[in-house]
Amino acid sequence: MLITLRTVVLSVASTLFFFALALYFVLGTSETAYDVPPAWLIGGQVVGALAIHLLLSAVGYRTPAIEPGTPPDQAATRSAAAFSSTTILRMVLSESIAIVSVAAAFIVTQGEYVAYLTGALLALVLLAFHAFPRERTISKVQASLEREGAASYLREKLGAPPQQAGPIHRL
Numbered sequence: 001m002l003i004t005l006r007t008v009v010l011s012v013a014s015t016l017f018f019f020a021l022a023l024y025f026v027l028g029t030s031e032t033a034y035d036v037p038p039a040w041l042i043g044g045q046v047v048g049a050l051a052i053h054l055l056l057s058a059v060g061y062r063t064p065a066i067e068p069g070t071p072p073d074q075a076a077t078r079s080a081a082a083f084s085s086t087t088i089l090r091m092v093l094s095e096s097i098a099i100v101s102v103a104a105a106f107i108v109t110q111g112e113y114v115a116y117l118t119g120a121l122l123a124l125v126l127l128a129f130h131a132f133p134r135e136r137t138i139s140k141v142q143a144s145l146e147r148e149g150a151a152s153y154l155r156e157k158l159g160a161p162p163q164q165a166g167p168i169h170r171l
Helices: 002-027 037-061 070-108 112-131 135-145 156-157
Strands: none
Touching: 002 037, 002 070, 002 112, 037 112, 070 112, 070 135, 070 156, 135 156
């Protein structure tokens, strides 16, 4: 399951490169396409990406807690479903900055292509940090699932390696 989710996130990330290729033929041939976009646009993209980051940090990893006494197979199924749905949510919100940048590239009259590239770069950073299933995202979702004390069996269901104990835990 972990490989499938990673493939989905990487597929969405790759669409940003295909958008860039398509927009190159539409916008990249104008004389002003590679100029610096207006400051308000770059500032808006950065503020938007920061707002998305804060939103994802606040609510992007929230899941219903697994109730104590839930059978392991049910807990694992619920955990995997919660992880999948939160991954899709984080992926969609992360990519939204690039989608808005496509529209913005057609509005501005200077730096049209660079405007999209800036938004796509910010989206790729957000995708890598919040959406791509890795140790950090698995741990955050697992903590949300297990906040009432029940085991989630998330790692087992995803096929992820067991969580490594830090140096303090090893003492």
